[in-house]
Amino acid sequence: MTPTSGSSRPNVAVIGLGYIGLPTAAVLASSGADVIGVDINQKAVDLINQGEVPFVEPDMSTTVAGVVSQGYLKATTETPHADNYIVAVPTPFKEGHKPDLVFIETAGKQIAPLLKGNELVILESTSPPGATEFLADTILNARPDLTLEPGTANSVYFAHCPERVLPGRIMIELRTNDRIVGTLNGDAGERARELYELFCEGEFLMTDARTAEMAKLTENAYRDVNIAFANELSMIADGLDINVWELIKLANHHPRVNILQPGPGVGGHCIAVDPWFIVASAPEQSSLVRTAREVNDSKPGFVLDKLLPQAKRINDVQIAALGLAFKPNIDDLRESPARQIVGRLAAELPQANIMAVEPNIEALPAELADCENVTLTELNEAVRNADIVLLLVDHNEFTRLDRSLLAQKIVHDTRGVWG
Incomplete structure (x- = not known):
């Protein structure tokens, strides 16, 4: 040096x-x-x-x-x-x-x-x-x-x-x-x-360059596979009319079980991207890694399939979409499933008013700013005016929300924070 x-x-x-x-x-x-x-x-x-x-x-x-x-x-x-x-x-x-x-x-x-x-x-x-x-x-x-x-x-x-x-x-x-x-x-x-x-x-862990590259991918693929299990379980539970949050809580009482929490998908530059590098490097041997990626990539579509039929039954529907970042309490929107869901809602519901609430940004990303039916809105205003409240990211502001504001609303909590 x-x-x-x-x-x-x-x-x-x-x-x-x-x-x-x-x-x-x-x-x-x-x-x-x-x-x-x-x-x-x-x-x-x-x-x-x-x-x-x-x-x-x-x-x-x-x-x-x-x-x-x-x-x-x-x-x-x-x-x-x-x-x-x-x-x-x-x-x-x-x-x-x-x-x-x-x-x-x-x-x-x-x-x-x-x-x-x-x-x-x-x-x-x-x-x-x-x-x-x-x-x-x-x-x-x-x-x-x-x-x-x-x-x-x-x-x-x-x-x-x-x-x-x-x-x-x-x-x-x-x-x-x-x-x-x-x-x-x-x-x-x-x-x-x-x-x-x-x-x-x-601690410094010394190795060769290729192993170091693969180690980082392995860490993120491990997490992706485990998140995919939780997300797939949430879709199975929904079809069986079972509360997935209660199900996971009960299963996690086993001393050797630690199921992660499901959500609307997986975002960020790492977990949503890195496993594909493993698949590209060894396509014939990485079927589990590929399947996990496909499960997590499918979750935004599952969320939309649950919400859209309800929204289409309401004239000029008002939707409060809470969160655009890929994880709580940051402004990072890279590969965010929340961002993807809001964009697809705007395309599927041109007559809707979609109030995007993201307290960590000052302006909508370009592809949402170009949508005439999407506005960046303050939290209480959005929830107060909404017919449907869609929780996509568990920012602190959202977990502390006065639950009485949700009365008489259709609520979709993809993070399980409102019980």
């Missing part, structure tokens, strides 16, 4: 200032590194340089404001030279649920011309097996004068260090969670561990 000239603080460029990149940049800067964050979003860059944050994450705004004011964190749209690079760009999937590595490729092409030799490049993006090799190949194809062979002046070192944090607790879990570090060449893993030791208090 080479320090900046004249400084004992290592210098780091974090590529991608999203839900993982910005917290990582901030905690590094607050723990002894000089950090330049890179993002293509000029508005986000400007906000960060003003000491502000472009999205909601508890405890992050104070840290960002502090390190920016001290000059330890700066944001830019131009990739600089650094001794250490952390690539934290999106890894979506494309048609057929195949992984799309275009953002990783773009990051590699931006980094390549800046390298002088002996730099460390860490891929932190959740990725399919082989993505770290793909990043290395991208850089070395652009710079054939560089090499993966360790110990020479033109060597570049690559590692994979997947994030393992929970939105809403990122600033805590970055410091406390154990960290998997995967080495691609030379002592890249040891160098990455030294860098992350600036802030990470958890």
